[in-house]
Amino acid sequence: MSLNFRQWREMSITEYPVVSEKYNKKVYENIVKDPQxxxxxxxxxxxxxxxxxxxxxxxxxxxxxxxxxxxxxxCRLEREVSRVMDQYYEI
Structure with missing residues (x-):
């Protein structure tokens, strides 16, 4: 059985220290341009x-x-998250 995103999120917070430690801490910071x-x-x-x-x-x-x-x-969570969020914001 595979977990949906919400279930995975809850599981990762309780099971993985790297997630629970960073959950309420800043992991991404960048200047983004609003396309509109x-x-x-x-x-x-x-x-x-x-x-x-x-x-x-x-x-x-x-x-x-x-x-x-x-x-x-x-590996550093901030670095990996930055790669994903840069794609999200199309940087």
């Missing part, structure tokens, strides 16, 4: 915010793979 207005905005996101943004989009699987890579390899 052309204005630049500073975006700062916690891991919770990243999960919220990705839920229901085609980025669900991408962010899951990113987090699991960090769980199993010990």
């Amino acid at each position: 207005s052309g204005e630049y905005t500073l975006v700062q996101l916690t891991l919770k915010d990243v999960f919220d943004k990705c839920e229901g989009t085609n980025f669900e699987e991408t962010i899951k793979r990113c987090v699991m890579k960090c769980v199993y390899t010990g």
Whole structure:
């Protein structure tokens, strides 16, 4: 049985220290351009915010793979999340 994104999110928070430790901490910061207005905005996101943004989009699987890579390899979560969110914001 496979978990949907919400179930996976809850499981990852309770099972993986890298997720629970970073859940309410800033993991992404960048200046993004609003395609409609052309204005630049500073975006700062916690891991919770990243999960919220990705839920229901085609980025669900991408962010899951990113987090699991960090769980199993010990790589920096912020670096991996930045790669995904830069794609999300089309940077």
